[in-house]
Structure formats: structure tokens, C-alpha cells
Amino acid sequence: MNIKKHIPNLITLLNLFCGCIALVFVSKLDFEMAFYFVCLGIFLDFFDGFFARLFKVSSPLGLQLDSLADMVTSGVVPGYVMFMLLVGDNDPFSPQGMVAFLGFIVTLGSCYRLANFNIDTRQTDSFIGLPTPANALFILSMPLILSTYESGFIHQLLSNQWVLLGITIISAYILNAEIPLFSLKIKKFNFKDNALQIIFLLLSLLLLIFFSFLGVALIIIFYVLLSVAMNTIQKK
Structure with a gap:
């Protein structure tokens, strides 16, 4: 029995487990713990692919598991959070409270994004449209x-x-927008080839230090705007 081939899938399932726990915390209005468990899930989401490549055990099953786990951690959880923000103190089945169900549009958009990502061969080294983990953190x-x-x-x-x-x-x-976003992967360990990524990561660290949770939202906005600016410059 090759244990190595099961390690990436186990990590993926732990990502899903973190998403399930986050949902429970959202239901208890403990948004901070929900945030931390989503962060842990995203961290695990990075490492399942890392170990799959390391052990050379990438598989179609792993690809599907990854998207299904992300659907909960980075799709259902943020949709539920938006629902809770919109519903406030209202009865969700009252005329005013029913508007809150529109918060799950976030979940629908995430689902479409994840399904499309699996069949889009253009997104191997960079992204087109905002990745679901980044949107979830926002x-x-x-x-x-x-x-x-x-x-x-x-x-x-x-x-x-x-x-x-x-x-x-x-x-x-x-x-799901056709907006190319620059890759955050550092492939060569030198400043010249990774200037944009390094500067962005350093500025992101400063935003987190000085603005805490507001810094998280600012980083995501900055990432999108910087990518749009870079695309415009390259076209010219």
C-alpha cells in the first residue's frame, strides 16, 4: 500500500473539515474563530498540492476533492457570513430578512468559479478572476x-x-471575470525576476501589521487593482 498517495487527499479533507468547523462558528456569530479556521483551511489547501507534486501522486481524484473542499471552506462559509451580515437581527423568513438569502450569491459565484477552474487550461501559473480563497478572506x-x-x-x-x-x-x-491576476509564486530566488511579487508581499505585511483585519480586505483590493494596472501597462 502506497501511503504517500493518500497524504495529499488527507490534507484536502482536513481543509474541508476546517470549513465545516468554520460554519459552526459562523452560526454562533463567532466570526473571528471562523476566520481563523478558514485561514487554516486555505493553508492546508496550499499544501495538498505541494505534497501531491512532491510525491508525484497528482490524480483526477485529488483535483475533484480539492474543488469540493474549497467549495465549503471558500464558497459556503463566505456566503453564510454574508447572509448573517445581511440578516442582522431580522427573521430570515420575514419580508425584510429574506433579502439576506441573496448573500449566497457569493456561494453560487464561488461554485461556478471552481468548476470553471478545473477545465480552464489557462490558469496553470496565474489566475483569471479572483481565486475563491482570496474572496473568502475578503x-x-x-x-x-x-x-x-x-x-x-x-x-x-x-x-x-x-x-x-x-x-x-x-x-x-x-x-469569474476575465481579469488576469499576476501570480504570487516565486520561481527564482532573485529580486529582478520577482520584484512585483516581493514588493506586493512586503506591502501586504505592512497592511496587516498596521490595519489588522482591515488590512486583509485592503490587500485583496490592492491585488486586483494592481493586476488591472499591470495588464493595462502591458497592453500599451
């Missing part, structure tokens, strides 16, 4: 930003139902 940072900024412009903005619905729609669009 959505899960929102309730934590709200709890950090209990008053002021940022709190009012993220407390507005129309703003949240707008973020939901934009989120689903960005996941």
Missing part, C-alpha cells in the same frame, strides 16, 4: 472590521444593506 474580514470599528464611516458603510448587496454582486463577478 468576505470573512468584513464582520471583524465591523467589530473593530464600532462607529464612524467604515462601520456605517459595512452596516448598510445596499452596500453589502453591492459587495455580494461584485464579489461573484470578480470571481
Whole structure:
């Protein structure tokens, strides 16, 4: 029995397990613990592919498992978080509360993105559209930003139902938009070939240090805008 071939799939299932735990924490309105378990799931999601390549045991089963696990951790969880933000103190089955179900558009967009990713041969070294883990981190940072900024412009903005619905729609669009995003992979250990990635990672670290959970959202926005800017420059 080749144990090595099962290690990547086990790591993938642990990613799924983290997503399940995150869902429980969201139901308890413990968004911080949900955020940390999604982060752990994303961390495991990186290493399942790493070990599959290391042990040379990549398989179609592993590819499908990976997408199914991501569907929960980076698809269902952020959709549920958006639902909880939209529903607030309302009865979800009241006329006002039923709007909150539109938060699951995030989940639908994530599902389409993951299915399309499996058959899109253009996304081997870089991404087209925002990856679901990045989108999940953006959505899960929102309730934590709200709890950090209990008053002021940022709190009012993220407390507005129309703003949240707008973020939901934009989120689903960005996941599947034909927008090339630069790769964060560092293939050669020198600054010249990885200047963009290194500068981005250093700025991201500074944003996390100074802005905490708000920094997470700013990093994702910065990543998309920088990619769009780089695409525009390259076209010219």
C-alpha cells in the first residue's frame, strides 16, 4: 500500500473539515474563530498540492476533492457570513430578512468559479478572476472590521444593506471575470525576476501589521487593482 498517495487527499479533507468547523462558528456569530479556521483551511489547501507534486501522486481524484473542499471552506462559509451580515437581527423568513438569502450569491459565484477552474487550461501559473480563497478572506474580514470599528464611516458603510448587496454582486463577478491576476509564486530566488511579487508581499505585511483585519480586505483590493494596472501597462 502506497501511503504517500493518500497524504495529499488527507490534507484536502482536513481543509474541508476546517470549513465545516468554520460554519459552526459562523452560526454562533463567532466570526473571528471562523476566520481563523478558514485561514487554516486555505493553508492546508496550499499544501495538498505541494505534497501531491512532491510525491508525484497528482490524480483526477485529488483535483475533484480539492474543488469540493474549497467549495465549503471558500464558497459556503463566505456566503453564510454574508447572509448573517445581511440578516442582522431580522427573521430570515420575514419580508425584510429574506433579502439576506441573496448573500449566497457569493456561494453560487464561488461554485461556478471552481468548476470553471478545473477545465480552464489557462490558469496553470496565474489566475483569471479572483481565486475563491482570496474572496473568502475578503468576505470573512468584513464582520471583524465591523467589530473593530464600532462607529464612524467604515462601520456605517459595512452596516448598510445596499452596500453589502453591492459587495455580494461584485464579489461573484470578480470571481469569474476575465481579469488576469499576476501570480504570487516565486520561481527564482532573485529580486529582478520577482520584484512585483516581493514588493506586493512586503506591502501586504505592512497592511496587516498596521490595519489588522482591515488590512486583509485592503490587500485583496490592492491585488486586483494592481493586476488591472499591470495588464493595462502591458497592453500599451
